[in-house]
Amino acid sequence: MKLAIEVKGLTKTFGSFTAVNQVDMRIPENMVYGFLGPNGSGKTTAIRMMCGLLEPTAGEITVLGMQIPARTEAIRQQVGYMTQRFSMYGDLTVEQNLDFIGKIMGVTGKHLKRRKEEVKEQFNLQSFTSFLAGELSGGQKRRLALAAATIHKPRLLLLDEPTSEVDPNTRRDFWDQLFTMCDQGATILVTTHLMDEAERCHHLAIINDGIKVADGSPAALKSDLAAAIVEVKSPRPAQIKSHLHSLTPVISVTQVGMLLRVMVDPQLASPLEWLSKELASFVDVEIRTSSPSIEDVFVMATRKMSRDAEHGN
Amino acid sequence: MATNGLRASSIRTLAVCKKEVLHLVRDRLTFGMVVMIPLIQLVLFGYTINTDVRDVPAAVADSLENSFSRQLVMDLQASQVLDFRRTVHSPQELEQLIASGEVSAGVYIPPDAENRYYTGDRPYAQILIDGSDTVLAAAVTSLARFPFLPGGVVSNRSQAPGLSTRLLYNPEKRAALFTVPGLLGVILTMTMIMFTSIAIVRERERGNMELLIATPIKNIELMVGKITPYIGIGLVQVSIILFLGVLLFQIPVAGKLVSIFIACLIFILANLTLGLIISTLARNQLAAMQMFIFVFLPSMLLSGFMFPFVAMPKIAQQLAEVLPLTHFLRIIRGIILRNQPLSVVWEDLAFLLLFALFFLIISTIRFRKRLE
Ligand SMILES: Nc1ncnc2c1ncn2[C@@H]1O[C@H](COP(=O)(O)OP(=O)(O)OP(=O)(O)O)[C@@H](O)[C@H]1O
Ligand SMILES: [Mg+2]
Numbered sequence: 001m002k003l004a005i006e007v008k009g010l011t012k013t014f015g016s017f018t019a020v021n022q023v024d025m026r027i028p029e030n031m032v033y034g035f036l037g038p039n040g041s042g043k044t045t046a047i048r049m050m051c052g053l054l055e056p057t058a059g060e061i062t063v064l065g066m067q068i069p070a071r072t073e074a075i076r077q078q079v080g081y082m083t084q085r086f087s088m089y090g091d092l093t094v095e096q097n098l099d100f101i102g103k104i105m106g107v108t109g110k111h112l113k114r115r116k117e118e119v120k121e122q123f124n125l126q127s128f129t130s131f132l133a134g135e136l137s138g139g140q141k142r143r144l145a146l147a148a149a150t151i152h153k154p155r156l157l158l159l160d161e162p163t164s165e166v167d168p169n170t171r172r173d174f175w176d177q178l179f180t181m182c183d184q185g186a187t188i189l190v191t192t193h194l195m196d197e198a199e200r201c202h203h204l205a206i207i208n209d210g211i212k213v214a215d216g217s218p219a220a221l222k223s224d225l226a227a228a229i230v231e232v233k234s235p236r237p238a239q240i241k242s243h244l245h246s247l248t249p250v251i252s253v254t255q256v257g258m259l260l261r262v263m264v265d266p267q268l269a270s271p272l273e274w275l276s277k278e279l280a281s282f283v284d285v286e287i288r289t290s291s292p293s294i295e296d297v298f299v300m301a302t303r304k305m306s307r308d309a310e311h312g313n
Numbered sequence: 314m315a316t317n318g319l320r321a322s323s324i325r326t327l328a329v330c331k332k333e334v335l336h337l338v339r340d341r342l343t344f345g346m347v348v349m350i351p352l353i354q355l356v357l358f359g360y361t362i363n364t365d366v367r368d369v370p371a372a373v374a375d376s377l378e379n380s381f382s383r384q385l386v387m388d389l390q391a392s393q394v395l396d397f398r399r400t401v402h403s404p405q406e407l408e409q410l411i412a413s414g415e416v417s418a419g420v421y422i423p424p425d426a427e428n429r430y431y432t433g434d435r436p437y438a439q440i441l442i443d444g445s446d447t448v449l450a451a452a453v454t455s456l457a458r459f460p461f462l463p464g465g466v467v468s469n470r471s472q473a474p475g476l477s478t479r480l481l482y483n484p485e486k487r488a489a490l491f492t493v494p495g496l497l498g499v500i501l502t503m504t505m506i507m508f509t510s511i512a513i514v515r516e517r518e519r520g521n522m523e524l525l526i527a528t529p530i531k532n533i534e535l536m537v538g539k540i541t542p543y544i545g546i547g548l549v550q551v552s553i554i555l556f557l558g559v560l561l562f563q564i565p566v567a568g569k570l571v572s573i574f575i576a577c578l579i580f581i582l583a584n585l586t587l588g589l590i591i592s593t594l595a596r597n598q599l600a601a602m603q604m605f606i607f608v609f610l611p612s613m614l615l616s617g618f619m620f621p622f623v624a625m626p627k628i629a630q631q632l633a634e635v636l637p638l639t640h641f642l643r644i645i646r647g648i649i650l651r652n653q654p655l656s657v658v659w660e661d662l663a664f665l666l667l668f669a670l671f672f673l674i675i676s677t678i679r680f681r682k683r684l685e
Pocket of ligand 1: 014019037038039040041042043044045046084
């Protein structure tokens with residue numbers, strides 16, 4: 001199995017603050033690899049180091065078999081990077097932006113002309129060709145950025161929140177495009193805050209406070225979840241919620257309409273019975289077990305760390 | 314492989330160049346400045362800065378009182394620099410008048426003035442000057458070299474009045490002739506450094522930098538691509554200034570156009586690379602502007618544009634030698650005013666070329682394709 005990205009002990013500090021802390025990652029070629037984590041957990045910082053835009057404080061990075069920083073320039077020719085913040089030229093048109101990036105990435109002449117047409121069609125930009133990039137809507141800007149990042153058919157795509165601000169239908173098209181590119185041999189590292197997108201990845205890594213806290217396929221992560229999920233349905237969820245919060249074995253409670261999704265300590269022999277007993281005083285309560293979702297995995301992974309940290313201090 | 318690399322390199326450089334032109338075309342303000350700055354500055358400076366001093370109020374104390382002294386006073390009056398309004402009897406009274414501000418200059422003619430003139434060992438008259446206005450003082454001081462020819466003047470007058478004095482004190486034309494070539498340098502310094510000093514920092518501020526430096530573009534390609542469009546802009550400005558200079562101030566440029574444009578081109582390069590280094594140093598556009606002023610002010614004050622270079626203290630002169638404008642003023646005044654060929658000013662040209670090369674290399678080395 002060839003690795004598209006391999007990082008060992010990757011660390012980045014800004015002053016006394018550690019944004020990325022001893023992260024190891026092995027991303028095999030030819031897969032869509034999801035990178036999850038709460039705001040400020042260090043995703044963008046990690047990706048920037050993988051592009052050679054930030055110098056790691058410690059650690060080793062190998063991208064497409066080449067070391068950073070020694071081979072950074074060679075790597076850049078085969079990598080497409082989509083920044084989290086919109087970074088195309090707002091005062092240039094869609095066409096001019098694509099033209100510029102294409103030429104800089106070494107796509108020229110007839111080939112460039114063809115690739116421009118292809119990406120415009122792929123990302124539904126044909127009708128915006130002569131629009132100024134700065135005047136596009138949020139989702140259209142993202143589409144332009146992704147088109148630009150893929151114009152040179154990179155072997156590795158680093159996408160930092162490519163679908164924020166993108167509507168659901170466009171998001172589906174987006175992901176279809178990602179899988180198509182993956183089928184054609186590309187490797188894709190993508191950060192997202194959307195759980196349905198995380199679910200679609202071949203593999204996930206979750207980072208919290210700069211530390212990698214989970215790593216595996218979505219299915220494996222769910223089955224390995226160290227918590228039981230119980231759903232509680234009630235006409236008055238608010239009261240039950242505050243009661244549940246006071247119980248130690250309850251890890252988290254999420255309200256979905258009338259439904260409460262309760263994550264319970266797996267040490268309990270029978271979570272269902274235990275909860276029924278605890279909630280005996282409430283009327284009209286339905287309780288049933290449920291299977292874990294990626295969101296549960298995310299909540300669990302990013303929560304545990306902060307608890308551990310509290311204990312540590 | 315090598316030719317391939319060169320081809321790819323020139324394609325990238327041209328792409329940056331084209332992008333900069335597109336920014337420029339889109340940015341009406343900057344585009345307007347390209348034309349308006351030369352226009353406004355030329356009209357403002359050309360008409361208002363008038364270093365020709367005329368009709369300075371003056372008094373005379375004539376202790377000789379004969380035809381020699383009367384002729385001297387008349388000739389001085391005819392020079393148009395001094396305007397005698399009072400006649401007094403002693404040097405002390407002259408000083409009092411100057412101290413009170415009634416006149417700015419006084420001429421004392423001692424009783425033995427005629428003797429002194431013919432023996433030639435001592436000054437035959439003394440001019441007292443109010444030194445508080447330096448420009449005025451400089452003009453009056455220059456009267457020390459006043460070509461006074463007693464006796465001969467009368468016959469001169471009848472044929473060509475004031476012939477000997479007109480040469481030195483010919484107003485209007487002299488100021489514009491001196492100012493306009495200087496303005497060429499000042500305007501180029503101002504616009505060229507200003508434009509490029511924000512060239513890179515702007516990409517940083519607008520968030521384009523993260524994308525740009527994640528591409529395989531090389532530093533030198535970025536630098537050269539960024540400044541190239543401004544060479545064209547600079548030459549357009551030179552054309553505007555020369556055209557207006559000829560039209561409004563009758564600056565004699567015919568026959569020297571090639572030399573002028575070559576000198577300007579080299580000077581433009583020097584300023585563009587200076588702006589470029591500012592742009593790689595500054596964190597934001599405001600900082601870039603501050604650094605620009607830090608360079609621009611000394612250029613205005615020390616280069617010899619505002620004040621005569623030779624009159625400055627040694628240390629200021631040495632400092633001024635570092636500034637491109639100092640060298641350019643020497644070159645361009647030489648070409649326009651004294652008809653010098655480029656070969657005479659080759660040292661200054663070489664300095665500007667080396668200056669440009671030096672800062673291009675420094676900015677290329679200094680620029681890091683990093684976000685930190
Ligand atoms: N240049 C910098 N200087 C100082 N601190 C920084 C710098 N860049 C990032 N940080 C800090 O590092 C932490 C991680 O930031 P990063 O942008 O990597 O988070 P993220 O996971 O991408 O978050 P988000 O989901 O909001 O995009 C944040 O706390 C941020 O404040
Ligand atoms: Mg981020």
